[in-house]
Amino acid sequence: MNLVLTVLEIVSPVFLLALVGFTWVKTGHEYRLEFVTKLTMTLSVPALIFTALVKADIEPAALTALSFAAVAAYAGVTLAAYLAVKLFKLDSRTFLAPLIFGNTGNLGLPLALFAFGETGLSYAVVVFAVMALWSFTFGVYVTAGGGSPAKAFKEPLVWATALGALFLWQGWTLPKFAMNTLELLGQVAIPIMLITLGVAVARLHPHGLGRAGIIAVAKVILCAGIAALAGRYFHLDPIAFAVLVVQIATPVAVTSYMLAEKYGADSDAVAALVVASTLLSVLYLPILLAIVI
Template sequence: MNLILTVLEIVAPVFLVAALGFGWVKLGFEYRIQFVTQLGVNVAVPCLIFTSLMKSQAEPGTLLSLTLAGLAAYGAITLVGWGLMCAAGLDLRTYLAPFIFGNTGNLGLPLALFAFGQSGLEHGIVILALTAILSFTLGLWLVAGKGSARRILREPMVWATLLGALFLWQGWETPDFLTDTIGLIGQMAIPLMLLTLGVAVARLTPGGVVTAVWLSVAKLILCTALGWGIGLTFGLTGVAFGVLVLQMATPVGISSYLLAEKFNADSASVAGFAVVSTLVSVVGLPIILAILL
């Protein structure tokens, strides 16, 4: 009973805030998702990443091991996903990128924070940054037939990660007034991401429901298993292991839908995949957390 209550205490704030965004749109209130997303991705999240890494108490070696494990996990998921799509006769441009890249930002970071505290947030940021870099290269190539190294260099999240890692490595800190300012801005990130997640799901129109259901279940099971296996292979323990598994298990990110829409893939099917996988995660992620805890 105590374990169930602990898991509910972790997941309830995440899904309740997302439900607030969902309900806000369904009640007909305005929510400028493009503005909020730009504010979050270009300002709030980079501030959160930088301050979290700069003040991190984690060993740099542990974060490096987590990064390498994350790369290996994404590589394994890509290969397994490719094989699954080919065996099922599914369109690779439509389904493979959403299968690979989970919602490590809007959903993964809050879960890592509530499940493992500040240390979980710091480790979760590593996987988020890795996801962002791979999405702009491998993800773009899978959907559009081309990657974008230049796009990476224009992303504030990437520079925030590099600067945060440098400050952590050198033991530097910004002046207190600047740290407090950046930290205050960064505190917007998680509520904004959760509200936006709910709004985005509310505005999606599900398509290809039957395919979305079995593929969502397969994604949850396979990505969790691969994250677990890679974590053990790389000798990760404690928070690093838990965050890797949790981040790999997150449902389809809304960014996958936006990519499909932009590059004329089957965006309706991706929308269905995103909605159904998010619903599946409402059941699946608490079970995974219960096992991890």
């Protein structure tokens, strides 16, 4: 019973804040999704990543091991997703990126914070950064049918991760006023990302939810299994292992829909995957957390 209550305490704020965003839009209020997304991804999330790494009371070797495990996990998920897409004759531009990339930002970071505290958040930003780098390169390339890998290095969160890792490695910090400013800016990220998730889901117009639900279940099993294997291989500590599994098993990211819409893939099919996997996550994330906690 205590475990059930603990898991509910972790996941309830996540889904309640997403429900706030969903209800906000459904009741006719304005929400400028593009502006808010750009604000968080350009300012707030990089600040959150940088300060989480600078403040992290974690051995650099542990973060290095997690980085390698995350890279290995995403490599395994990418290969498995590619084979699945080919085997079931699905359109690569539409389905490959959604099968690989989960919502490690809007959903994964808050879950890690609520479940494992600041230590979990520090681990989670590493997994998020690996995902973002792969998404901005390979993900864009697949969905668009081409693209430049250099795009990833124009993203502020990539530089925030690199600087945060450097500061952590060297034991550096910033003056108190600068850290306080960045921490305040970073605190905006968690609630805004969750509300934005609810807004995005409310505005999607999915078709074919039945097939999307089957694909979403397969994605969870695939991602969680491969992440667990990678975590065991690199001998991650219990918190790092749990964060890796939960992060990689998060539902399909809304950014997958945005990329499909932008580059002319089947955005309706991706919308169905986002909605189906997000709704299913209400059920499977508590179960997954109960297993790894």
